[in-house]
Amino acid sequence: MCGIVGVLAHAPANQILYDALLLLQHRGQQAAGISTDNDSVFAMHKANGLVTDVFRTRHMRTLRGCAGIGHCSCAAYGPSCDEEAQPFYVNAPYGITLAHNGQVANGDALRRELSVTGRRHINTPSDAEVLLNVLAHEVHAASQGESLSPAMLFTAVACLQRRVQGSYAAVAQVAGHGILAFRDPQGIRPLCLGVRTAIDGNEYMFASESVALEGMGFSYVRDVAPGEAVYVTLAGELHARQLSVQQGARPSAFEFVSLARPDSVIDGASVYAARLKLGELLAEQVRAQLDVGAIDVVMPFDDISRPAAIQLALKLKLDYREGFIQNRYPGRTFDLPQSDIVRKPVSQRVNAIGTEFHGKRILLVEDAIVDAASTREIVQLARQAGAAFVALASTAPPVLHPKVYGVDWPARRKPASMGATHDEMRANVTADALVFQDLKALKAAIAGANPALRELEISCFA
Template sequence: MCGIVGVVSHSPVNQLIYDALLLLQHRGQDAAGIATSQGSTFSMHKANGLVRDVFRTRNMRSLPGTMGIGQCRYPTAGSSSEEEAQPFYVNAPFGIVLAHNGNLTNWEQLKIEMFRNDRRHINTTSDSEVLLNVLAHEIQQATTGYSLDPSTVFQAVASVHRRVRGSYAVVAQIAGYGMLAFRDPHGIRPLCIGINETPDGKEYLLASESVALEGLGFRFLRDVAPGEAIFIDLDRNLYSQQCAETPELAPCAFEFVYLARPDSVIDGASVYHARLKMGEYLAEKIRREIPAGDIDVVMPIPDSSRPSAIELALKLNLDYREGFIKNRYIGRTFLMPGQAIRRKSVRQKLNAIGSEFKGKSVLLVDDSIVRGTTSLEIVQMARDSGAKRVIFASAAPPVKYPNVYGIDMPTRGELIAHGRTVEEVCREITADRLVYQDLDALKRSISDANPALKDFEASCFDGKYITGDISRDYLDHIENVRGNPAPMNEDMVRSPLALKKLASVE
């Protein structure tokens, strides 16, 4: 999961990109990077850390130009090495820098293809570097001379769609030509574009979420369609084309549950409105399962569950209280690597107000339960503060399956709901009762925010992988890599499973 941004302006873009990354910081806390262009020359700075820590005044001064891209990263593929911070750069053809949000499911096979057939060397274990080199190769194949035009760029993106599997929202710069953005044929990860009318002409901003556009004074233009590519040349002319053969919009449901900011609108659906509806539908289920007198007060687990908890309390006619106070200087525990770090950070991040718990039967509402680490600690904090009964509710369904499209939940053994019943999960987190949202209700919550949305990528809830290339063997492999990070070798590629995948790519 990452936040990406691309800016085409009439004035220096370094500050604009920096400010946009601050607005997208919730999407990645591990690393940040900016690449700008002046003529045909790129300038770039990237490092591990939060945006505010990576960029100092001297770094900003070294990023001249009126066009640029940026990324804040949370790694779900590759490693946390500073070398894998984005953007990535390749010098041929033309010179390209690229930032990517998502996860390629066939990147290891593509890496071998790059070496064998395309004669390109991949220097890291990042799928984003693979994606950059696939794009560069396809641009080189599509180019007949030494110049580049939008139709050639779109031809290359169409070839990328045919070769690449997984989720990807991309912003890239091509030296001396302009900016390119495109989205995978299912639109799993979000990408939108905004416009700013100035006396000097139009300026454009592409970003993972609409909040980055609004915060910088750009007018929201539209979402980038699944499979679509947008090219903005050096004269600020915008070209767009559908480059996928069978595009079908199926955005990631977990964006609406947790990842996105509530003030964003993704694919025409307000995240805030969707979370309110999650609370409404969850209230209906709680009314059916728990007697009205068994709950004294409703409390959210700050912050992303707050809209759902407020609406739930309203629908059940129960008191709503803020029982936990959040330390704003501790990052999102979901994005922290390692169970021990997450467990320690929960106590540092949240502090209970004892008077709100003492002698009460409390209903705690969280956006989701993934690993269960946070839930267990929070239930214990409520009991330590004097709660006589702790009921836990999740605004999302049980997370039972790995997500392979850019969210860090890839190992089945890490998921508390995998292979367990609701009652067993309830015992694991030591709650008195546990209520999960139904998957149909979750999807309905998002569709209520935009009725045009019919399909969703919800594999972490239902195990149905929309790209059609994920098998049990594949999941076994990525779990083995997670525990023992050795890359896929040629023998593995010759296996029946891998050969079948390669055939589907070709």
């Protein structure tokens, strides 16, 4: 999961990009980067860390120009070097930078192909670098010695879509020309377009979520359609073309379960409305599997599960309480030599209000159970605070498979439900009872927010 943004303005873009990345920080806390174009000269700064850690005044001063792209990342495979942070850059043809959100399923095959036939060197394991080099190769092939044009870029992206398998949304910048945005033919990863009226004409922004547009004063125009490419020239001319047969968006269900901010709208569906409906439908599962009369209070795990927990409590006519308080400023965990510390203790990340737990039978609501260790820590924290009974309800079905098209986890962090029975899973998280959302209900909740979303990427649940 990553956050991407592209801006074309009539004033310096560096502050706009920085602030937009802050609004997308929930999509990735591992690394951040910004690239700008000033009179066909790229300036770039990127590194590991939060947006506020990566950029200082000295960095922002070097990021000159009124157009640029930005990225914040959360890599599935653990810590990486600064060189793996995005955006990436190639000098030919024209000079192109690119930032990407997604997973390229045939990345290894493309790396070999680019090396052997394209004579291109891929310097990092990043899928974004592969995607950028495929794009650059296809732009070169489409140029035929001619000047850059929107039609040429659209031809290149159409060829890229035929070669690249996976889920991707990307923003790219061509030095001295403009910003290009495109989305995979299935529309698995989100990308939207916004516009802001200025004295000198319209300004444009592309972003992973509508919340970034609204927060920066841009009006949401529409989502970039699955298989579509949109190109905005430095002169402010907008060009768009549908490059593959559009079957309708097939967004990842995880965007609505936990990834996106609740105040975002993705492919016409309100994330907040979907989460309310998830809570309402989960209440029916709880009613069928547990003795509701024996439950004293309903509590959310965190901010993500709060809308669902509130709706579930209303539906079941149970008291709702806030029992966990999150520390929003936990700081870094340093990777020091010979250090056994790989993550901060749960007590440093969240604290329990003892009076809300003591002697009570608690129903905890979580968005999705991916990592059993983190869920187990919260359940045990509730017990340490004095809970007499701890039931757990997940707004998502059991996560059974890692899947590159939706959300990807490396083998060493396989989903907790993978290969486990329901009783094994309950014992693993140390809960007294465990309830999962029904897959049919998950689909219904998201479709309730936008009936046009008839298909979802749900392979990690199936």
